[in-house]
Amino acid sequence: MAKSDEPLVLQIDEEQPPFTIIGDINAGLPPGxxxxxxxxxxxxxxGMSSDLIIDETTGIIKTAKVLDHxxxxxxxxxAVNWGGDAVxxxxxxxxINDNSPVFPSREMKLNVPEQTPVGTRFRLDSAIxxxxxxxSTQGYLIKDGNVGxxxxxxTKKLAETLDLELVVNNPLDREKRSTYTLVIEAFDGxxxxxxxxxxxxxSILDVNDNAPRFNQTRYYTMISESLQPGSSLLQVFATDxxxxxxxxxxxEINRRQSDPNQYFVIDSKxxxxxxxxxxxxxxxxxxxxxxxxxxxxxxxxxxxxxxxVQVKDYNDNQPTLTIIFLSEDGSPHISEGAQPGQFVARxxxxxxxxxxxxxxxxxxxGGDGKFGLTTKDNIxxxxxxxQMLDREEKDTYQLSVTATDSGTPPLRAESTFTIHVTDVxxxxxxxxxxxxxxxxxxxxxxxxxxxxxxxxxxxxxxxGEVVYSITSNANSHSEWFTxxxxxxxxxxxxxxxxxxxxxxxxxxxxxxxxxxxxxxSVTVTxxxxxxxxxxxxxxxxxxxxxxxxxVPMGTCFLQ
Numbered sequence: 001m002a003k004s005d006e007p008l009v010l011q012i013d014e015e016q017p018p019f020t021i022i023g024d025i026n027a028g029l030p031p032g033x034x035x036x037x038x039x040x041x042x043x044x045x046x047g048m049s050s051d052l053i054i055d056e057t058t059g060i061i062k063t064a065k066v067l068d069h070x071x072x073x074x075x076x077x078x079a080v081n082w083g084g085d086a087v088x089x090x091x092x093x094x095x096i097n098d099n100s101p102v103f104p105s106r107e108m109k110l111n112v113p114e115q116t117p118v119g120t121r122f123r124l125d126s127a128i129x130x131x132x133x134x135x136s137t138q139g140y141l142i143k144d145g146n147v148g149x150x151x152x153x154x155t156k157k158l159a160e161t162l163d164l165e166l167v168v169n170n171p172l173d174r175e176k177r178s179t180y181t182l183v184i185e186a187f188d189g190x191x192x193x194x195x196x197x198x199x200x201x202x203s204i205l206d207v208n209d210n211a212p213r214f215n216q217t218r219y220y221t222m223i224s225e226s227l228q229p230g231s232s233l234l235q236v237f238a239t240d241x242x243x244x245x246x247x248x249x250x251x252e253i254n255r256r257q258s259d260p261n262q263y264f265v266i267d268s269k270x271x272x273x274x275x276x277x278x279x280x281x282x283x284x285x286x287x288x289x290x291x292x293x294x295x296x297x298x299x300x301x302x303x304x305x306x307x308x309v310q311v312k313d314y315n316d317n318q319p320t321l322t323i324i325f326l327s328e329d330g331s332p333h334i335s336e337g338a339q340p341g342q343f344v345a346r347x348x349x350x351x352x353x354x355x356x357x358x359x360x361x362x363x364x365x366g367g368d369g370k371f372g373l374t375t376k377d378n379i380x381x382x383x384x385x386x387q388m389l390d391r392e393e394k395d396t397y398q399l400s401v402t403a404t405d406s407g408t409p410p411l412r413a414e415s416t417f418t419i420h421v422t423d424v425x426x427x428x429x430x431x432x433x434x435x436x437x438x439x440x441x442x443x444x445x446x447x448x449x450x451x452x453x454x455x456x457x458x459x460x461x462x463x464g465e466v467v468y469s470i471t472s473n474a475n476s477h478s479e480w481f482t483x484x485x486x487x488x489x490x491x492x493x494x495x496x497x498x499x500x501x502x503x504x505x506x507x508x509x510x511x512x513x514x515x516x517x518x519x520x521s522v523t524v525t526x527x528x529x530x531x532x533x534x535x536x537x538x539x540x541x542x543x544x545x546x547x548x549x550x551v552p553m554g555t556c557f558l559q
Contacts, residue, residue, distance in 0.1 A: 007076075007088035010061065014069040014093050018062075022052070025059035025079045028087035035059075035081030042077050051075065052091070061091070069095040070130045097135040097190030101127035103198040110166070113205040114174040121154070122166045127186035127196060134189035137162045143197065144183040151182065151202070166200070174204040175241040208246040211301035212238040212293040219291075219307045222408040225281040229274075233264070236271040236305060238293035248296035254304070258290040264309070266291065273307065281311045312408025319351040319360045319403035319413045333420040336391040340384075344371065344419065347381040349403045359406040366399045371419070373401075391421040392458040425463040425514025429455040431522045436508075439527040442498045446491075450481065450526060453488040455510035462513040471507040471521070478506055481526075490524065498530040 008028030012020065025038055038056045042048050052075060053062040059079070075091040104125045112122065129136045139162070140153045150170050156163040164184075180202040187195045214236060221234045240247040251271045253259055264287070265276045273289070289307040294300040324346045325332045334344050349360045362381050364373040372386035383399070397419045404412040431453060438451040457464040468488045470478050477500070482493040490506070504526050511519035545558045 007090045009090045009092065011092045011094055012063065012067065013096050014067050015096055015098055016063060016067065018065050019053070020063045022061040022063065022091055025054075025061065025087055025089060028079075028089065029081070029085055033081075033083065033085050035083060035085070038079040038081050038087075040077060040079050046075060046077065047072055048075055048077055054079075061089070067093050069093045069132070070099070095132050095135055097131055097188060097194060099130040099135070099188075100194035100196050101129040101137040101186035101188055102196055103127045103186065105198070107199045107201070109201045109203070111203050111205050112168070112172065114172045114207055115209060116168050116172055118168050118171060120168045124164045124166055124184070124200065125198070126161045126164045127198075128161060129186075129188050129194075131188065131190075132160075136160070136188060137186055138189040138193075140164050140184055140186050142182055143185045145181045147177060147180060150177075150180060153184070166202075172204050174206050174243070175210065178204050180204075206243045206246055208242055208295060208297035208299065208301060210241040210246075212240045212249045212295055212303045214238045214293060214303060214305040217305055219305065220310070221308070222310045222312055223275070223279070224408055225279050225311050225313065227275055227279065229277055231275050233273045233275060233309065234307070236266075236273065236291055236293075236307065238271070238303060238305075240295050240301075242295065242297075245296040249293050250296060252292050252294070254290040254292050258288055263287060264289060279311050281313050285311050287311070310408070318411035319349055319405050321401060321403050321413050321415050322348045323401065323415055323417070331420075332417050333422050334385065334389065335424055336389045336421050337424040337426070338385045338389060340386055340388065342385045343382050344385060345383040347383065347401060349379065349381070351403075351405050361404050361406075363402050363404070364399060365402065367397045367419075368394070370397060371399060389421050391423050391460070392427060395421045397421070423460045423463050425459055425512060425516070425518055427458040427463075428518035428520045429457045429466045429510035429512055430520060431455045431510060433522070435522060436524040437527070438524070439529060440492075440496075441529045442496050442531045444492050444496060446494055448492045450490040450492060451524070453483075453490065453508055453510075453522065453524065455488070455520065455522075457512045457518075459512065459514065465513045466510050467513065469509050469511070471509060473507065476506060477501045477504040480504060481506060483508060496528050498528045502528050502530070504528070 008025065010023035012022045026035070029035065036057065038059055040054055040056060051064055051067060051072070053064045073093050077089055079087045079089055108125060110122060127137050140155060142151065142153060148170060150172060152167050152169040154165045154167050156165070182200040182202060183197055184200055185195050185197045187193045215238070219234055219236055223233060236251065238249050240249055250268050251266050252268060253264065253266050263275070263277045263279065264273055266273045287309040289309065291305050291307055292302055293305070294302040326343050326345060327333050347362065349362055351360050362373065362375070364371065364383065370385065370387045370389060372384055373381055374384060375381040398416065399419060400414060400416045402412055402414045404410045432455070436451060436453055440450055453468065455466050457466055467485045468483050469485060470481060470483050472478050480492060480494045480496055481490055483490045506524040506526065507521055508524050509519050509521045511517050543558060547557045
């Protein structure tokens with residue numbers, strides 16, 4: 001039996017349809033040797049019987065089904081002909097790019113402490129591609145979520161996989177950004193390449209890298225020596241940008257540097273400073289406190305602020321206010337016609353205390369900016385009109401006068417009153433229409449309703465009362481009509497005659513009862529509808545004419 005030195009190597013791509021021809025065993029016989037049949041020696045477990053069809057007569061090899069490189073990438077057998085020639089056949093199943101890289105999980109979570117040094121690596125789950133060679137996983141990239149290029153990817157070839165590492169690319173600060181959601185894509189070397197994605201949720205863990213920060217470096221308050229122990233003075237406030245215990249702020253007074261006698265105490269949680277002992281202005285007028293804010297970390301950060309407490313002598317008398325209104329009857333009112341600068345009220349202030357306590361500041365609130373306050377000696381104050389008033393826009397203003405002394409704490413007196421704006425006749429009546437029109441029949445009897453006009457006046461009292469009248473005009477036949485001066489109802493006053501005036505036009509005037517009065521007018525057009533109330537009338541009582549004989553029929557001889 002002769003055997004060729006080299007095996008017969010045949011190749012076929014995976015995923016080819018069944019009955020695809022792979023090759024011919026005869027190609028492996030020595031030159032000049034032919035055969036009519038082969039004996040196939042199959043090794044158990046090679047899958048030949050299920051995967052291949054071998055024609056023992058012709059030597060043609062075909063696929064029995066679709067072959068899969070990932071399931072079996074090679075088949076080997078020996079074929080012997082009747083002449084004793086043996087051919088070793090090797091069938092290689094070539095890989096094609098029919099698989100995408102696959103991450104073990106579509107989502108992954110990673111905790112990274114802030115201030116992690118740039119260049120620190122974190123190993124991630126690698127994507128596995130069932131294909132081999134260039135069709136296996138070739139690389140990774142960050143598709144989305146890498147704000148500020150905080151991270152980058154690096155890879156390392158390990159055996160059959162491409163190992164994936166997340167590398168810190170820029171400094172991390174949890175206080176600026178606490179989470180990153182990275183979309184990582186793996187790709188193979190096919191054309192077109194196949195890809196898959198994994199979402200990586202990166203949480204930035206806090207470290208105690210921020211000290212508490214006060215909202216101001218120095219606080220100031222003034223209190224009376226009469227303030228009772230337990231009273232709150234002020235509240236200091238500090239924040240820490242860290243989280244958890246690293247961000248919890250604890251307040252305390254540094255007793256080695258301030259307040260050794262513990263006149264004051266501070267709430268460690270709220271920062272509220274309270275009086276712990278009674279104060280004596282004559283013994284000490286100013287207390288300086290050193291307040292510390294520290295966080296609750298294992299190695300706490302500490303910040304300092306200063307609190308100045310000034311003690312003031314006791315002030316036990318509040319100012320007094322006396323207000324005199326400058327209207328004729330002494331009531332709180334002002335005419336809407338008052339000009340800016342006109343006085344409304346006189347205010348006198350006094351304080352029984354002495355020294356600084358007797359200095360009183362007076363302020364005016366309310367009035368929508370229509371009123372102002374003026375003084376020359378800080379004793380007598382005058383409320384004056386500051387802007388033009390319009391009663392129709394607003395007829396009352398509530399004013400509040402406050403007198404505050406210079407004590408600590410200051411005492412004040414307050415008086416609130418309402419200024420009424422009285423009316424002046426500055427608005428004419430206004431009709432609800434720019435003109436009126438009405439149609440009526442000619443045969444109306446005197447006293448019949450025609451129409452009603454209406455005018456309103458924004459003023460009040462007699463300034464807003466409206467009286468109606470019809471302007472007399474012979475050409476308009478106004479005598480045919482009359483108007484109720486209170487209601488504005490127009491009625492007929494005489495018999496109407498269409499033939500005399502088919503469309504009489506009336507001028508109606510609305511006048512208020514102010515002094516001097518204001519008025520406005522409107523035109524009322526009345527269309528009279530004709531009725532058959534006139535017989536035909538000949539122009540002459542007697543007509544005389546002559547006509548020639550033989551005049552043609554139809555000739556007109558008289559008109």
